[in-house]
Amino acid sequence: MNAPDSQRSTVRWGILGCGSIAHNFVQALPLVPTADLVAVASRSNAAGFSGQYRDTYPDLTVYQDYAELAGDPAVDAVYIATTHNFHFAHAMLCLEQGKHVLCEKPITINADQLVRLRDTARRHDCFLMEALWTRFLPGIRQLTELLQQRVIGDVRLLQANFGIQVADDPQHRLLNPQLAGGALLDLGIYPLNFARIVYGRELISARSVAEIGPTGVDEVSAYLLQFAGGGTAVLSSSCRVATPHTALLYGTTGSIEVEDFFHPSVIHVRTGSHTHTYQVGYPATGFQYEIQEASHCILSGLAESRIMPIEESLQIISLMDQFRADWGLSYPD
Template identity: 35%
Template sequence: MIRWGIIAPGTIANAFAKEINNTENGVLTAVFGRNEEKAKAFAEKYSIEKYYSDIDKFLEDKDIDAVYIATPHNYHMEYAKKCIEAKKSVLCEKPFSYNYKTSKEVLNLAKENNVFIMEALWTLFLPTVNKAKKWIQEGKIGKIKLITASFGFESEENINSRLYNPSLAGGALLDVGIYPILFSNYIKDSFPKEIKAVGNFTGTKVDETDIINLKYEDGTLASLGCSISSELDNIAVIYGEKGKIVIPKFWSAKESYLYLGDEVEKYVDSYKGEGYKYQIEEVNKCLKNRVLESDVASHNITLKLAEIMDEVRRQIGLIYPFE
């Protein structure tokens, strides 16, 4: 049994806590929060045995095998390093860190200490996404010509929100833009050779909406969008020579559709939860097999994502005050 601890009992941590009891070989044993009352309330809500407001005591707990880092983006590196130094395996929320340099620094530290670490790229483990990939591998739609994907929602501009605060590495790209980029690369099994990006900014000086165009070595194009101010289509479409695949809410997909002329094949994931359990099971499996990285959400994928997002940020002019 893999015994888990959570750092930061916020919104995404609640989703994680709801899912872990549905996994094989995983159990939630502790939570850390800087606010003791919030940590205690979270522990009581999910029947977690222990809660901490002292990070050192949390990391000294010998009953914790793996830690899920659910903090705002700018704290990922700090807590990942602390976990690695404490010899705790790590599942770190995306984005792994706020740029390539800091991501590489954390991964190098993990390798030096022989500690497992993985970015929480849960989309890669969803049955619906992998069904779409299987259709492609079977040649159902022929050669891929174009991928479109968007992730956007409406939100109120508020400097105190992690979405809009530049000191918390806010903005559309790091929060939701990472998903269409990840999806496109995963479907292509490669990384783009050309990147073209434009973006609009909020009054708080983070990116509000971005359009990102990618071109792969074989000529496949991808047109990707992200926004924290507008509800986008929130659909991924993979266009091939013989048909197309449509995946609504692709980052958390429950359904995928294969269109071949007038024929439609539908795939539905029967699991009733949100789907975070699949990435937790991947970490559990890796730890049981004593490997230091996932071969699906690999360190290379994390670094390539960071590299692409760095280039997008360079092109749109997004720089955080702590960089």
């Protein structure tokens, strides 16, 4: 794989896009000894963004042209933090310049785009991973261990909702079809991902319903999944109504409640009359865990992450493609 100089022990990161999620990335980066920030690019606010971090990164290079950052030989890897509709083009730009890519979720807006990115990454010997930060958090590791220990027996039912209420503005990124808006891609990906973590088995049935709003995107949607060997997930997402972000897992010998399931803070395990609570919070923004994984993979010469392989991203985006096709929802080219 196209790895950094073997004499170095850090990955030199660049960031494409300087919106709010990029701040989460930068604020977590100092917690990862194997990562350094060397460049940022934005068409509008790169200078203002970088100015907030000059004390930590005094030599930060600032670009207004994404292609210039992608071509910078001082950059090993790029975190793509632009809006959904640009993920494919910006990731492709960086891969074709031989840069490793960590792309914010959803990595692309359809499966065909992801296959093209995967093939390009392989052709250029580059690392590629979706930045679905939930996968890497301590709380998810704790939950996975509990499920492997079968502390509640066989999980037969999962319930999880992710709903927020955004401003009633058709230009809001979640309501704007030009930006690949809608609840599914931005919010629904979390409960769908969580269900795959919990069950870890072949999906044998998937159904969904959606309310399409006046701008043409899904504002409320619900999903019913069934997995091989038994196991049902009842999930929903919304950008119009707020819901609790608690996941409930029901097993044959007990139940698990996961507070803030997409970034778990507390896990309650209930068996009979006994409840055991696990505190599973994390410092800073929590993005350090995905940065650590990506940097480790790059320095180790790995093409993909074992925690979040491209095939897993492809399974999730293909499922979302199926749902959108059922709803008749497509995005402008």
